[in-house]
Amino acid sequence: MAKARFAKGLRKGSTKTETYSTLSTRKEGRIQIIKDRVTDITNPQTDLQMLNRVCFVTASQAAAKMYDIISISQEGESKPEYARQLFISQNTELLKKAAYKRVGLARHYRAAYAPKGNQQLIPNSYQVSKGSLTVPEYLVPKTGEDVGGASFQYNIFDDFGREVIDSGVRRYQLQMPNPLIIGSSYTVSQLWEILFSLLPGDQLTFPQIYGDGVAQALYAGESEDSAIEDKTLITQFCAPRMVLKSEMPTDTITISAETTAAQIKTLLLSGIDNDNSYMAVVNNIISVLDIAETQDTNMYFELGGNYGAYAVNGDSNLRAVGVILSRYDSERKKWLYSTSNLVCVWDFLSQNSGANYFGFTIDNAIATYRAAVTANANGNFLQRGGTPDIVPASFR
Known part of the structure; x- marks a missing residue:
């Protein structure tokens, strides 16, 4: 060359x-x-080559569908095309590592893969940004009762909270990072920093994937009357933002035992850049803020809902969601980003019929490139029957 x-x-x-x-x-x-x-x-199709091929195709198709976000969310990389290439490289490796790993006793899969001819964004725990910032733990989406993260084991999002250890069991408590002190006065900027760990000008982006309806199916037999062995969903992608004003209002509030959650919410909302924020999601998050308790001279807060509050279109068809924190560094004149992954809801046990299953397993994805299956006019895959003489005589 x-x-x-x-x-x-x-x-x-x-x-x-x-x-x-x-x-x-x-x-x-x-x-x-x-x-x-x-x-x-020639077209060699060893197991390793096919694994690389399927993982690369899955990541590449995801990059194309999420380009507007992933092309600007690699810290230090200003060229969108290079950011896209980094996304593909990072997530091809992620998918390869997850390919044959399972979670829990039921051996739930940790990733889903694109079959041949796929046109959909396959929901996965893609790394959607990379940088030096850290999203406050209680704002990172989680699934399951005691698991958290993108386990692919639970089909619902967990409640807001931050990780604590209680009698050796990991769980998420519904408490904001810090309390407000009764008798003290706070600005709008201070409220956002104390309660949400966010600074003026900060942005939270919520990339999310919706899916419903079968896009492609792998049938267990030679006709579409056979049972579905695997499938992909018709998916859509969006990424609403919550943007804080760079110049916060000068209003203040003095905390007392009579202070209400409504008063706190009003001041918090005054710090939102309405023109650049998707207010439906902002209101979803602020609306679940409440006073958990007043203790001594401290007032504690909680978010009473779950991570479905990030959803633009309701959480019934929400298959994956993430949070990216971005902040402009005026001294270095560059944008900083958090390293963030999507978190998926998935129920592997509903593979054949449930809506919470949305991509081919690695084995079935690879099979769509082999002679063992054939695609029909609808883009679905049918298992081809084998010849009877492949069974050794000793087994007959």
Whole structure:
């Protein structure tokens, strides 16, 4: 393989002996790649090659569907195309590691994969941003009663909270990071920092995937009357934001035993940049804020709902959601991001019929590229019958 530049620009295509293509590089921009033309082509399909192929395709399709977000959320990378390539690289490795790992006694899968011909965004625990910031723990979506994270084991989102250890059991308590002191006065900016760990100008982005209805199916037999062995869902992606004002209002509130949650909410909402925020989600989050208790000179708060509050379109068809924290560093004149992953709701036991199952297992995804299955006009896959003589005589 050689690199070159031609007087009349970069070439694509082939001659009798050479093939021309281009490649984007950080240092050199777009460069010309020249390869010897291959005329004796084969399509090797070893297990490792097929694993790499399916994981790469799944991540690449996800990058295309989520481009508007993932192309700007790699800290230090200003070029959208390079950010996209980083996303694909990071998540191809993530999917490969998850391919044959299972969770719990029921051996729940930890990832879902794109079959051949897939046109959908497959929900997964994709790393959607990378950077130096940390999202406050109680704002990171979790699933299950005692699990948290993206376990692919539970089909509902957990309640708001932050991780605590209670008698050796991990759980999430419904308490905000810090209390307010009774008798003290607070600005809008201080309320956001004390209660939510957020600063003026901070942005929270909530990437989310919705899915419903069968897009592609793998049938267990040679007709669509057979049972469904695997399927993908028709999916949609959106990413609403909550943006705090860079210049906060100067209003203050003095906390007393008579202070109400409604008064706190009013001041918090005055710190929201309404023009750049998706207010339905903002209101969902603020509306569940409540005073948990007043103790001595402290007033404690909680968020009373669950992570479905991040949903734009209700949480009944919400398959994955995440939170990205972004903050502009005025000294360095660059945007900082959190390293964030989507969190999925999934019930592997409902694989054949339930809505909380939304992608092929790695084995079935690979099989769609093999001769063992065939695709019909609807894009669905049918298992092909084998010849009877593959069974050894000793088993008959």
